[in-house]
Amino acid sequence: MSNTSSDTTGDESLITTEVETGSTQRTPARTAVAARDLNVYYGDEQAIDDVTIEIPEKRVTALIGPSGCGKSTFLRCINRMNDMIEVCRVEGDVEFGGKNVYDDDVDPVALRRKIGMVFQKPNPFPKSIRDNVAYGLKIQGYDGDVDERVEESLKAAALYEEVKDQLDSSGLDLSGGQQQRLCIARAIAPDPEVVLMDEPTSALDPVAASKIEDLIDDLAEQYTVIIVTHNMQQAARISDRTAVFLTGGRLVEYDDTPKIFEDPEEQRVEDYITGKFG
Ligand SMILES: Nc1ncnc2c1ncn2[C@@H]1O[C@H](COP(=O)(O)OP(=O)(O)OP(=O)(O)O)[C@@H](O)[C@H]1O
Ligand SMILES: [Mg+2]
16 A cells, blocks of 8 residues: 555564654653543443553554544543533543542542643633633642743743744734644643643644644653544654544554554555545
8 A cells, every 4th residue: 555665574663653753762652541441422322432552651642533433532531521521421441640530539620730632623712822821820829930831831832932022912813823832832831741632733724734743743752642633644744653443433453653554454444544434
């Protein structure tokens, strides 16, 4: 299927991944988030079917698959955003920091501080740029220098230079691509460990999307990034690991990204990636 792959062994694709993502000499990754025997239902309808997966720390992991296969549902299990959906029922474990996030003593608000989220449609609050980024800090009673942290977060989100003279103007006055970077700054300001992104560039033009892609690459130096995307090229470009979900909420293949895109084990995965279905 691919003219970029030569006949190499599976071992070499790992090395390729490391090189392609631009990071040198990275240590082997520990697991940041793991799902074990995860099943999710909306009423009687099953959206995730017995998923077990270990997601590495400080890497970019892409979740791909056709519409309705459960990618967003899976993402929302990780920081318990599904708690907000009344008909949603979760069985199985999602481990983070050595603990099941569904244990009774886990505070979902505290969890979401550690596991931030960015959505498809940029959703800044109708507040100033500064207050958008400071929002999570204020909730957590941050005792450091808020302005300094706002600046750091805007820099990390590659937005600071564009907005540094207008921190008091509304976040809603920014362009779509700037708004999305503002949302990323807001997500990383409380210094989370994991950033979940659900199709973060699908509402953006290619230039803005490419800025976010560059940013994601940088973020993975410090954070674990888990990103849902419908854009195969994007998944291939920016992720280290790719998980392919197919209809019925099943995880059908999960491997190093080059392996998935050049030589997947499953015919169904190859068909999906090459556009034969989905
Ligand atoms: N709030 C909800 N209430 C009831 N059913 C839901 C809800 N959210 C999702 N579902 C159902 O769960 C299944 C998985 O949906 P989900 O949104 O996770 O898929 P997805 O892979 O993210 O799709 P897309 O690529 O279109 O965003 C679908 O059948 C969907 O109809
Ligand atoms: Mg979705």
